Amino acid sequence: MNWPRSIILAFVLFAGLVITMVVISMKHEVNLVAHNYYEEELAYQDQIDRIQNFNDLADKPTIIRRGEEIIVTFPIHLASEIQSGEIHFFRPSDNSIDKKIELKLDQAYSQSFPTNGLGKGLWKTKLRWKSNDKEYFSEQRFVL
Structure with missing residues (x-):
């Protein structure tokens, strides 16, 4: 594998990780101490x-x-x-x-x-x- 492909693969993996974390955090329920x-x-x-x-x-x-x-x-x-x-x-x-x-x-x-x-x-x-x-x-x- 050469350097350009390795760099592109690293960016794709990083973007996939970020998207995964955003999806997980959007599904997480947040309980406030009080509604008002x-x-x-x-x-x-x-x-x-x-x-x-x-x-x-x-x-x-x-x-x-x-x-x-x-x-x-x-x-x-x-x-x-x-x-x-x-x-x-x-x-x-x-x-x-x-x-x-x-x-x-x-x-x-x-x-x-x-x-x-x-x-x-x-x-x-x-x-x-x-x-x-x-x-x-x-x-x-x-x-x-």
């Missing part, structure tokens, strides 16, 4: 205020994993003043299995959530509630 990412980013000061409100609490709600369930427990004085709230089970690697559940506390000011519907791996619990016209936010990680 830009709107959430613009309103991030509100999120900072929610986190600060949570940090200012003397008694904070707890999120624990016990066996096959996750339990959210509120202190009595906070639970009696909740106007609305939700917990978001967020899977960073696959947003299609995320779950949002409305807070409905029982007489013990807690609520349990089964983990059998959640896949194995890293999860984040995003607890958000409104009390006395103030909003609060807490985030905690756990691994199943």
Whole structure:
């Protein structure tokens, strides 16, 4: 084989590699952290205020994993003043299995959530509630 043919063969192989990588990358699904990412980013000061409100609490709600369930427990004085709230089970690697559940506390000011519907791996619990016209936010990680 002579030099001109070798150079042409190298360019053809390189072009084939580039085209293959472009096709593979076009077929790869990209999961964003949130579908409305830009709107959430613009309103991030509100999120900072929610986190600060949570940090200012003397008694904070707890999120624990016990066996096959996750339990959210509120202190009595906070639970009696909740106007609305939700917990978001967020899977960073696959947003299609995320779950949002409305807070409905029982007489013990807690609520349990089964983990059998959640896949194995890293999860984040995003607890958000409104009390006395103030909003609060807490985030905690756990691994199943």
